[in-house]
Amino acid sequence: MALSTMRFTVRTERLTTIGGYIAGFALLFLIWHLAATYLVKSTLFPPPGPVLARGWMLIEDGILQEQIVASLKRIAQGFLLGSAIGIPIGLAIGSFKPVRWMLEPWTEFFRFIPAVAMITVSVIWFGIGEESKVFLIAYTTIFVVIISTAAGVGAVGRDKIRAAQCLGANRWQVFGLVALPATVPYILTGMRLAMSNAFVTIVAAELIASNDGLGKMLWDARLFMQIEDIFVALVALGMLGFATDRSFRFLIRAFAGRFNATV
């Protein structure tokens, strides 16, 4: 009985959350509508109705999906590449003092050079194709992941390591079976932060150097003064970012909810 009550509570909670999202977005669109129709009254600020209609048209023509897929693919590739490089470096920095002394200045140096500032260099190096965008996303991902991972390794409780040692763990077992799993919530949090950076970067990169993607769509719409298209791209970006972040949070909860970590 207790279990079924619990399941019921979880389900109602989930429904409440989803209901909250819907209500929140409805309110946002309502304010947008009121502001555009009654306050601004300008063709430069279209109300949500025409924008959504235009969005639907672009979906029916298959154009919007194309741009979304193009942007998401770059984000996914660069993000995974950046995480794959950043996690081991972060673990090394957190675990070994000499590595920290050597590499920390690098991370402290590079993280203040935003990916957007690297667009020019990246296009010179990799051309206008996929590589330059993937490089930029990877670049923006790496340093956030490194810093968060290294902080996680440093935060592993002393007693956790001591307990393993007096159960007979060697250095590598302490690392693989204690330090690494204890760091997972920090790694995931770093990746989540990096993901929002990736969205910022991809738009900027596509604005300047791309043949497709949501950034390119924004640029083209600006050139041709298709004001609704601009807003379609903006709404699409917001929705995508929101969906990605929620899925990430869901994954963190599913994998690391029991870690007591605040996510």
Added chain:
Amino acid sequence: MGFVTQGADVALVSLQGVGKTFSGRTGAWEAVRDFSLDLAEGEFFCLLGTSGCGKTTVLNMVAGFEAPTAGAILLDGAPVEGPGADRGVVFQGHDSLYDWLTALDNIGFGLRLRGLGKAERRAKAEHFLRMVGLNGQGAKHPSELSGGMKQRIQIARALANDPRMLLMDEPFGALDAMTRAVLQGELSRIWAETKKTVLFITHDIEEACALATRIGVMRRGPGGDAQGHCTG
């Protein structure tokens, strides 16, 4: 000070004139001076003392977490060098449990380190889970357990590894009075079952009297000059 056992043929653990001086930025701090103690196999020894008298430092040195700056610590006649599976430790706080593992996997952690098979590990862990009175709670994670339950898991984890001795650093210090009393009773029962040698640190006189076969009192003297005496 010394608590050298009379009549014991060979001591399991022998601390001989042990001292520990920490050197920090604010200067050197002598935590323990000239500490001697022999523990015989199967005894439950309570080291009783006020906070800050250096008793945890003594335990940390026996566990191998810290090296003594003077004297020697012998286990089965061989000097202690670093922590090892022969000395199981139960920590004061429950931060030492692994949040990402179930209670059962926490208990079986030491067995996993030794490469025991899954089925054997599970069976052993179940046995110790029952011993600490948590039958049926094995699938829960530490975050789902109360403070008292977590300390039970710690005791089970240390015992499952079958160490030569248990080192317990005020394991019930953070628990409420009722839970503490229950766990003291349980620990007495478990000790009677397993006959493990125990070095138990506490500042609670009643706890020491309830549990120990022998008690040593450690005092904080001026300049770290400790004195002690023992009762049977």
